Amino acid sequence: MASPQQPKIAKRPSIRRLPQYLSLLRQMRSVGRPNVSSAHLACDMGLEAIVVRKDLGITGIEGRPRIGYEVDALIKAIEEFLGWNDTSSAFLVGAGHLGSALLGYGGFADHGLDIVAAFDTDPGRVGTMVHGKAVFGMDRLAELRARMQVHLGILCVPASAAQAVAELMVDAGIRGIWNFTPVKLKTPDDVVTHQEDLASGLAVLSVALSQLFATQQD
Amino acid sequence: MASPQQPKIAKRPSIRRLPQYLSLLRQMRSVGRPNVSSAHLACDMGLEAIVVRKDLGITGIEGRPRIGYEVDALIKAIEEFLGWNDTSSAFLVGAGHLGSALLGYGGFADHGLDIVAAFDTDPGRVGTMVHGKAVFGMDRLAELRARMQVHLGILCVPASAAQAVAELMVDAGIRGIWNFTPVKLKTPDDVVTHQEDLASGLAVLSVALSQLFATQQD
DNA sequence: TAGATTGTTAATCGATTAACAATC
């Protein structure tokens, strides 16, 4: 009962892997490699080839038997699928340790992201520059967001302030929040959030490490 | 055919959620709350109560009907399960933007982690202090690791150096690598790694955001 | 053509959700 030409639905795990394909493909392009097989990509990423083919399928790109995928076309298709082909602006809220680091991290340009300004409640930080980005008071958020047409906000405040600040961002018109706090945000349906939880990654590693030691009777 | 008292196997998604329970429970403890139900935790985390009960089950703690879980006991059990009850030392390799930020981030203490030293290849950084942590040359890695009994390494070098530096860490005796590079590391079986991939999180958010705009005919 | 590689359709696997008995 499937429609004859149904658009492939992008599963979350596949989306998560796309940036890694992109990184590999850009490397290949930089050394002038024209084509690549799913088996080759799979080897580089520690996956099975069938996973790669399924993942790449969601971008709409088709490979050619005996040849594989065209590196250039694949890069373009992934960038377009992710919306990373043209740069979008973001605000960063909370210019503490982690926030400052993200302001200084140059790699976001590869992901179509440009952090154009930072915001903070600390009067000692407001008015300063951090890695070349101006830090504004929270009272300027709505005004500057509208003027600069920014839709994405990066949340780097302490856990205790997370929900309240997120609400300020939503009120100011921010539609997507990249949440670096350990707090699960409650936001309206027309706002999307993604929690980047460092602690959860450390938990997985901690358990794996203790299992490793346990199996070795250490 | 299950053994009568089989130890619950900890699934990855459950492990990932444990730090968030821990964070909430510590908050509850700080305001003197003695018990909490799975329904209450579920509400705070945006989950179903049954998920919470399954997750907490892996720590070995049992709740009591009509009362719920004891906050104190649950905190202890999660900390113990994750090995966060006593602090373990870690080295950080690559003291650039992100590396420096992690060195300055105080929150790892809550997760039983103490970054005791940093390493870098840049002669301009070696010998300096970053956020109170000494930066050593890579040649000191093996010696200091053995002396300080460090098992965990945090990898924050550029993608191009990631695999090579990871191999140096393994050779030096590091058994767990928290990988902040976009490179899938190839390591021996007796080394565990966890990739903390910011780009994958951004990808999920980017796609969700563009779907949001698409459904609104923006 | 023969052979390699893709993409599709089906089967397996694992995680989540639901139903319900146990218990305080």
Add this chain to the structure above:
DNA sequence: TAGATTGTTAATCGATTAACAATC
């Protein structure tokens, strides 16, 4: 006791893996 909440067992759901036909 009655009622609320837990933990277990079964059912559903979704993702991964396998088998294989299509194609250059």
